[in-house]
Amino acid sequence: MKTILLPTDFSLNAKHAADFAVSLAGLIDAKIILLHAYESPVSTTPFVLPLPQQGLMQEALEETRTLLVQTKDDMLAKYGDVLANKLETKLVFGNPVDNILEAAAEVRADFLVIGSLGEGGVLANLFGSTALSIAQKSKIPVWVIPQQSTIQAIKEVIYASDLEGDEVGCINKIINIGALLGIDHTKLIHIKEYLSPEIFPSSEIIDLLEEEFGGEKIIFRNLYRDDTIVGIDKYIRNQKPDAVILAQRPKGFVEKLFHESIIKHLTLSSQIPLLVLQKKY
Numbered sequence: 037m038k039t040i041l042l043p044t045d046f047s048l049n050a051k052h053a054a055d056f057a058v059s060l061a062g063l064i065d066a067k068i069i070l071l072h073a074y075e076s077p078v079s080t081t082p083f084v085l086p087l088p089q090q091g092l093m094q095e096a097l098e099e100t101r102t103l104l105v106q107t108k109d110d111m112l113a114k115y116g117d118v119l120a121n122k123l124e125t126k127l128v129f130g131n132p133v134d135n136i137l138e139a140a141a142e143v144r145a146d147f148l149v150i151g152s153l154g155e156g157g158v159l160a161n162l163f164g165s166t167a168l169s170i171a172q173k174s175k176i177p178v179w180v181i182p183q184q185s186t187i188q189a190i191k192e193v194i195y196a197s198d199l200e201g202d203e204v205g206c207i208n209k210i211i212n213i214g215a216l217l218g219i220d221h222t223k224l225i226h227i228k229e230y231l232s233p234e235i236f237p238s239s240e241i242i243d244l245l246e247e248e249f250g251g252e253k254i255i256f257r258n259l260y261r262d263d264t265i266v267g268i269d270k271y272i273r274n275q276k277p278d279a280v281i282l283a284q285r286p287k288g289f290v291e292k293l294f295h296e297s298i299i300k301h302l303t304l305s306s307q308i309p310l311l312v313l314q315k316k317y
């Protein structure tokens with residue numbers, strides 16, 4: 037059985053992400069681990085805390101435990117047929133990003149599903165900034181689910197590729213995920229900025245990939261635009277896919293800044309589910 041790790045801060049966008057996680061679990065016969073990373077509401081100090089502060093900390097912790105149990109009960113009441121014996125809870129303590137990533141490794145999660153506000157509002161939301169950090173640092177596939185997105189079957193997907201690193205391995209991973217989720221086809225798009233230099237012509241790489249993956253449910257597009265991010269945004273708006281895929285890989289400092297800006301932009305602004313994968317160099 038596969039495992040989906042579902043962090044929650046008990047917010048509305050977290051509940052929306054839970055709906056997506058349940059839909060995903062039903063497709064791939066997975067269990068869900070509902071996780072909350074608890075941070076103390078009282079500043080740490082080397083001294084013994086006064087009794088009132090100790091009481092506040094204990095009260096907040098108990099409230100968190102109650103919320104976690106209640107969230108599990110609500111999910112079972114709503115999706116009992118899908119989640120029967122497939123929903124667990126986990127409470128960890130400390131920094132959310134570090135603890136979510138550690139938990140993902142500990143439970144050997146296949147997917148991580150986390151909510152965001154989208155449309156830029158995520159910047160003002162702690163959970164949203166956590167979603168961005170998770171997407172940038174995770175070693176397993178991360179689904180980022182905007183609060184305003186529609187939970188529906190994912191049939192049409194756009195994969196925005198830089199055509200660098202182990203692209204063949206990454207496409208094979210996307211094909212496997214597509215088979216699990218019942219995706220009809222994926223459009224791989226590469227945005228080539230007019231004035232940016234190329235060591236290997238992107239058109240030739242696209243030709244090689246088309247030859248390698250002929251017969252698969254993948255369409256390849258090499259597009260020329262003035263700006264990569266603007267080009268991706270416009271293409272997504274015009275094509276209206278059900279989800280977008282990005283892949284990140286180990287990079288040099290300049291490359292890292294550039295590619296992380298694309299992940300950051302789509303994590304903060306996308307209005308449809310975003311899947312972030314790791315790609316080998």
